[in-house]
Amino acid sequence: MPRRTWMTVIATVAVMVAILAFHPSDQFATVRRAIGLGAQRPLPAPTVVRAGGTFSYAMTQPGDDSEPVGWDPCEEIRYRVNPSGEPQGGRALIDRAIARISDATGLAFEDEGDTDKRPFPGGVKLFGRADPVIIGWAEAAEYPDLADQVAGVGGAIAERGGGGSLHFVSGGIVLDVEAFTDAAVAQQPRVMEAIVLHELAHVVGLAHVNEPMELMFADNSGQVGFGPGDLEGLARLGSLPCG
Numbered sequence: 001m002p003r004r005t006w007m008t009v010i011a012t013v014a015v016m017v018a019i020l021a022f023h024p025s026d027q028f029a030t031v032r033r034a035i036g037l038g039a040q041r042p043l044p045a046p047t048v049v050r051a052g053g054t055f056s057y058a059m060t061q062p063g064d065d066s067e068p069v070g071w072d073p074c075e076e077i078r079y080r081v082n083p084s085g086e087p088q089g090g091r092a093l094i095d096r097a098i099a100r101i102s103d104a105t106g107l108a109f110e111d112e113g114d115t116d117k118r119p120f121p122g123g124v125k126l127f128g129r130a131d132p133v134i135i136g137w138a139e140a141a142e143y144p145d146l147a148d149q150v151a152g153v154g155g156a157i158a159e160r161g162g163g164g165s166l167h168f169v170s171g172g173i174v175l176d177v178e179a180f181t182d183a184a185v186a187q188q189p190r191v192m193e194a195i196v197l198h199e200l201a202h203v204v205g206l207a208h209v210n211e212p213m214e215l216m217f218a219d220n221s222g223q224v225g226f227g228p229g230d231l232e233g234l235a236r237l238g239s240l241p242c243g
């Protein structure tokens with residue numbers, strides 16, 4: 001019989017789509033093409049291994065539900081952490097989870113330092129660069145999605161690039177201060193890290209699946225690592241063409 005505690009249910013995906021007519025990255029891509037430089041990945045593309053797992057994309061390209069929306073692998077995913085409400089050891093959880101999602105996707109992340117911005121709504125500006133992904137801690141009073149047994153929420157924001165397809169340009173993760181206590185982080189660091197990792201997988205483009213072996217199962221029942229479907233989906237999201 002399932003026993004549900006506050007830690008057994010993690011996260012709902014929060015994905016917003018913003019489609020803008022213009023973004024500076026389009027301009028840079030045009031400049032790169034004009035001077036004959038192809039865009040280059042900071043990190044090599046991962047190997048896609050089909051191991052019979054289950055995965056699902058958070059968003060697919062309009063008109064083609066087999067083509068996922070992901071980040072441009074030739075650009076670093078910039079992020080900032082809001083330290084307000086951070087438990088002891090909280091930053092180390094984020095650092096380790098970022099390293100693991102980067103390994104699984106071949107996507108490069110760039111820590112732009114602390115911020116006092118809140119994770120949602122974040123995102124796309126009409127002019128200038130999109131905001132970085134914001135990671136922070138909060139109460140359900142501020143983010144009602146954290147009510148009941150949800151320990152975290154993560155998602156990304158997409159916009160239309162120069163080639164006409166959507167790609168993610170910003171996002172956010174909110175972690176529940178009621179779940180991420182000093183004691184929980186000290187006593188169950190692997191479980192708490194897995195919650196951050198699950199939210200990061202939402203940010204890079206995975207949705208929930210109905211397979212308890214996968215980390216993208218909505219209810220965490222002790223899964224602390226990626227399952228075979230998680231790994232295949234993350235590798236595919238990290239292997240999209242640049243631009």
Ligand SMILES: [Zn+2]
Nearest residue numbers: 010011012013
């Ligand atoms: Zn989730």
